[in-house]
Amino acid sequence: xxxxxxxxxxxxxxxxxxxxxxxxxxxxxxxxxxxxxxxxxxxxxxxxxxxxxxxxxxxxxxxxxxxxxxxxxxxxxxxxxxxxxxxxxxxxxxxxxxxxxxxxxxxxxxxxxxxxxxxxxxxxxxxxxxxxxxxxxxxxxxxxxxxxxxxxxxxxxxxxxxxxxxxxxxxxxxxxxxxxxxxxxxxxxxxxxxxxxxxxxxxxxxxxxxxxxxxxxxxxxxxxxxxxxxxxxxxxxxxxxxxxxxxxxxxxxxxxxxxxxxx
Amino acid sequence: xxxxxxxxxxxxxxxxxxxxxxxxxxxxxxxxxxxxxxxxxxxxxxxxxxxxxxxxxxxxxxxxxxxxxxxxxxxxxxxxxxxxxxxxxxxxxxxxxxxxxxxxxxxxxxxxxxxxxxxxxxxxxxxxxxxxxxxxxxxxxxxxxxxxxxxxxxxxxxxxxxxxxxxxxxxxxxxxxxxxxxxxxxxxxxxxxxxxxxxxxxxxxxxxx
Numbered sequence: 082x083x084x085x086x087x088x089x090x091x092x093x094x095x096x097x098x099x100x101x102x103x104x105x106x107x108x109x110x111x112x113x114x115x116x117x118x119x120x121x122x123x124x125x126x127x128x129x130x131x132x133x134x135x136x137x138x139x140x141x142x143x144x145x146x147x148x149x150x151x152x153x154x155x156x157x158x159x160x161x162x163x164x165x166x167x168x169x170x171x172x173x174x175x176x177x178x179x180x181x182x183x184x185x186x187x188x189x190x191x192x193x194x195x196x197x198x199x200x201x202x203x204x205x206x207x208x209x210x211x212x213x214x215x216x217x218x219x220x221x222x223x224x225x226x227x228x229x230x231x232x233x234x235x236x237x238x239x240x241x242x243x244x245x246x247x248x249x250x251x252x253x254x255x256x257x258x259x260x261x262x263x264x265x266x267x268x269x270x271x272x273x274x275x276x277x278x279x280x281x282x283x284x285x286x287x288x289x290x291x292x293x294x295x296x297x298x299x300x301x302x303x304x305x306x307x308x309x310x311x312x313x314x315x316x317x318x319x320x321x322x323x324x325x326x327x328x329x330x331x332x333x334x335x336x337x338x339x340x341x342x343x344x
Numbered sequence: 345x346x347x348x349x350x351x352x353x354x355x356x357x358x359x360x361x362x363x364x365x366x367x368x369x370x371x372x373x374x375x376x377x378x379x380x381x382x383x384x385x386x387x388x389x390x391x392x393x394x395x396x397x398x399x400x401x402x403x404x405x406x407x408x409x410x411x412x413x414x415x416x417x418x419x420x421x422x423x424x425x426x427x428x429x430x431x432x433x434x435x436x437x438x439x440x441x442x443x444x445x446x447x448x449x450x451x452x453x454x455x456x457x458x459x460x461x462x463x464x465x466x467x468x469x470x471x472x473x474x475x476x477x478x479x480x481x482x483x484x485x486x487x488x489x490x491x492x493x494x495x496x497x498x499x500x501x502x503x504x505x506x507x508x509x510x511x512x513x514x515x516x517x518x519x520x521x522x523x524x525x526x527x528x529x530x531x532x533x534x535x536x537x538x539x540x541x542x543x544x545x546x547x548x549x550x551x552x553x
Contacts, residue, residue, distance in 0.1 A: 096535075100532070100535045100536065100539065101520075101535065102539060103535065103536075103538040103539030103540075103541070103542045103543075104513065104519070104520040104535060104538050104539070106542060107510065107513040107514045107538060107542070108450055108451050108454045108513075108514075108517075109513035109514075109518060109519050109520045109523065109538065110519060110520065111519055111521075133438060133439070134546050134551055134552065135539075135542045135543070135546060136439075136443075136447060137439050137443055137546070137551045137552075138542055138545050138546040138549060138551050139447070139450070139514060139542065140439070140440075140442070140443035140444075140446045140447050140450075141443070141491070141495055141545075141549055141551070142495060142510075142514050142515075142545075143401060143404070143405035143408070143446035143447075143449065143450050143514075144401040144404075144405075144442055144443070144446050144491060145404075145491050145492045145494075145495035145496070146401075146404035146405055146407065146408040146492075146515075147400040147401050147403075147404040147491075147492070148400060148403050148404035148407050149400050149403065150399050150400065150402070150403035150416075150417060150420050151413070151417050154399070154403075154417055154420060154421055154424075155395060155396075155399075157421060158395060158399075158421055158424045158425060159388075159391075159392060159395065161421075161425055162388065162391060162425060162428040162429075163388065165425055165428055165429050166429070167384070167386060167428065167429055167430070167431060167432065168429060168430050168432055168433070169384075169432035169433075301372075
């Protein structure tokens with residue numbers, strides 16, 4: 082028995098939500114259709130990928146219509162946000178400013194825990210914090226710095242305040258020294274004295290899990306200094322770096338230059 | 345082959361392959377994306393910079409859809425507060441901060457259009473819009489002119505029917521059913537014009553597929 086082809090029916094029969102991906106990206110669907118598409122992308126990674134591309138395209142249509150908002154709007158909004166709580170924030174909306182003694186560092190840690198974990202993390206070149214090596218003692222002196230550097234410092238101090246933190250050092254093959262701070266949930270990798278990786282190449286960080294390298298970020302190289310914090314680690318993982326094309330690689334294409342593993 | 349510096353053999357042959365993570369996003373610490381990540385941690389001064397960077401895209405989108413400066417300003421205010429309130433939901437791996445804000449803006453502007461307009465008013469809009477191109481109604485800004493040219497150029501690469509469907513849907517804030525009604529075209533046809541038109545735009549603009 083053959084099934085009828087309903088695709089040519091005069092009235093629109095049960096719609097394949099795949100056909101609605103474009104309309105969804107343009108917000109050109111009603112709520113029922115919206116939910117159908119959202120159910121589809123939750124189970125179909127290819128559809129989710131297509132939608133992501135179409136949504137990004139739609140956003141360019143909007144961005145192209147750019148126009149300066151009325152000047153008075155700025156102060157209205159900036160004032161309003163001081164009274165607006167954020168989703169996912171565990172603590173008060175305002176950030177701590179001054180150098181943080183350990184007790185406050187712990188409070189900051191619990192505030193950050195309220196922020197959902199991301200696979201994205203900040204890879205930063207060594208900054209005005211300036212230390213060429215990370216001291217093996219847990220005490221970390223926060224000096225008054227720009228807010229940006231404070232944020233990095235607070236992230237690092239959270240790490241060092243973690244009771245599961247292990248500090249590991251190693252020499253980098255080809256030149257340089259590396260230090261890792263490994264905890265059960267996050268790891269800091271920092272190295273100095275690295276040679277220039279070469280044109281079109283960069284150092285890439287890998288999380289070593291049972292001998293298998295899991296790709297992590299490509300590192301920004303600031304005059305031979307690199308630093309990164311990742312939360313893509315599990316207890317027992319190590320850290321390694323290789324030189325890769327600056328785009329990054331899924332598998333190492335060159336030798337591991339240093340391997341830092343917890344004892 | 346990976347070699348470890350303690351000389352151990354690479355055991356990959358004997359192992360279940362690990363699910364490979366994409367290399368994580370490296371954020372330039374000065375980028376709007378990095379600023380937005382700081383906003384997610386409650387950083388109000390970072391938000392000021394994010395406001396300056398994304399509010400023109402937000403206001404422009406609202407203006408293009410709502411065609412009224414006061415309404416556009418109201419919705420822009422709502423959207424920028426939402427950017428602050430929901431900054432933890434921004435994922436830099438999925439796209440730019442500006443794209444995220446514009447997407448929020450478009451959705452809100454469209455919801456506003458649909459909730460305030462009666463059918464009669466929608467019909468009137470349809471009449472008013474004939475012959476207009478969306479960029480004509482938007483106040484010209486020097487900044488973003490290059491991007492506007494790129495988008496305009498890529499829109500020109502669409503077929504006439506794709507162009508019409510995409511513009512009515514996006515800038516006109518219409519559902520695809522309303523577009524189909526206005527163009528007196530079958531629903532399936534309009535759906536595919538919209539999807540094919542967007543795919544063509546995506547490829548022309550070089551958005552990663």
